[in-house]
Amino acid sequence: MKAILHTLLLAGGLVAAGTASAATYQLCSTSGCRTGGSAIAWTSYAKTKYPIILTHGIMGFSSVGPVEYFYGIAPDLTANGGNVFDAQVSSLDSSYVRGEQLRSQVQQILAITGAPKVNIIGHSQGAMDSRYVAGVIPTKIASVTSVGGVNAGTPVADAVMKAAGIPVIGSTVAAASAAVVNAVFKLIDVASGHEYDQNTMAALNQLTTASAATFNAQFSAGLPTTACGQGVQKASNGVSYFSWGGTSPLTNVLDPLDYLFTPSSFAIPGASDGMVPQCSQHLGTVLRDNYAQNHGDEVNQVLGLVNVFAASPVTIYRDHANRLKNLGL
Ligand code: CA
Numbered sequence: 001m002k003a004i005l006h007t008l009l010l011a012g013g014l015v016a017a018g019t020a021s022a023a024t025y026q027l028c029s030t031s032g033c034r035t036g037g038s039a040i041a042w043t044s045y046a047k048t049k050y051p052i053i054l055t056h057g058i059m060g061f062s063s064v065g066p067v068e069y070f071y072g073i074a075p076d077l078t079a080n081g082g083n084v085f086d087a088q089v090s091s092l093d094s095s096y097v098r099g100e101q102l103r104s105q106v107q108q109i110l111a112i113t114g115a116p117k118v119n120i121i122g123h124s125q126g127a128m129d130s131r132y133v134a135g136v137i138p139t140k141i142a143s144v145t146s147v148g149g150v151n152a153g154t155p156v157a158d159a160v161m162k163a164a165g166i167p168v169i170g171s172t173v174a175a176a177s178a179a180v181v182n183a184v185f186k187l188i189d190v191a192s193g194h195e196y197d198q199n200t201m202a203a204l205n206q207l208t209t210a211s212a213a214t215f216n217a218q219f220s221a222g223l224p225t226t227a228c229g230q231g232v233q234k235a236s237n238g239v240s241y242f243s244w245g246g247t248s249p250l251t252n253v254l255d256p257l258d259y260l261f262t263p264s265s266f267a268i269p270g271a272s273d274g275m276v277p278q279c280s281q282h283l284g285t286v287l288r289d290n291y292a293q294n295h296g297d298e299v300n301q302v303l304g305l306v307n308v309f310a311a312s313p314v315t316i317y318r319d320h321a322n323r324l325k326n327l328g329l
Contacts, residue, residue: 023081025084028087045318052082052083053105054070069123073299077321089101099132103133121329134219134221143329146283147298188283221235230281242283248273
């Protein structure tokens, strides 16, 4: 009760002092940005020098109705002074296609804000998309942060593609399933207010360890130079790179995603978040690679169902924004 009273008094004081202000965050696509929601900016804790762009992973979206992919993250960053944009790319496609879609949104956001650079935080395949953009327009990117990023691919995609490669039946099934999945994600995409083509097989292929290696030869900035090591924080292209991720496939029995990540983790030798190996998550400064989180928890899904005994994902993003701020980014 004392803490609540303290918070209320502090809030009242801030309002009285005129330091709190209404702020909005934006949902973007290649066709533009629109207001996603608003919050009262109580503090400047997450007020980075450059705007923050959150960009989703495979099968992701910026928002469907009131549900944002980075669940509760943009409102919290906004409430702490952040200037935040949720990007939307094809749910399913290669990081070359998705990366171009993200680049287009970065340039729109630069135009909207007048900022010279942006910070990008990408989850899962979003980390590869972000690295693509940093590779193409490095002078416009202050930092790239990988959260559960598939930087070196994942054996889960290898296993799926191998299954799809089984002659006749496997490839027929894969083609049929891909068509259904493409259609479903087209619907989600339309429901979220955007319209991109979807390409399941290109997305899965992108995340194989072989394709990731090809991609990494082109976009090597920030990658570890030793097996499972760290990259330099500031790469030679002038972009700062960071990463974090989890290694607990099962964290909350109420979350249906846990029943996906637990079996998928069996396809991965060693520690993983259920979808991405621990070492594949490494990029730039490895802030932490063993949070008690699975691949969904890393973006506070589903609907905030995460490990109740571990650090809140929302807090981790907020603290990282503060880190970027303190680094002058
Ligand atoms: Ca979860």
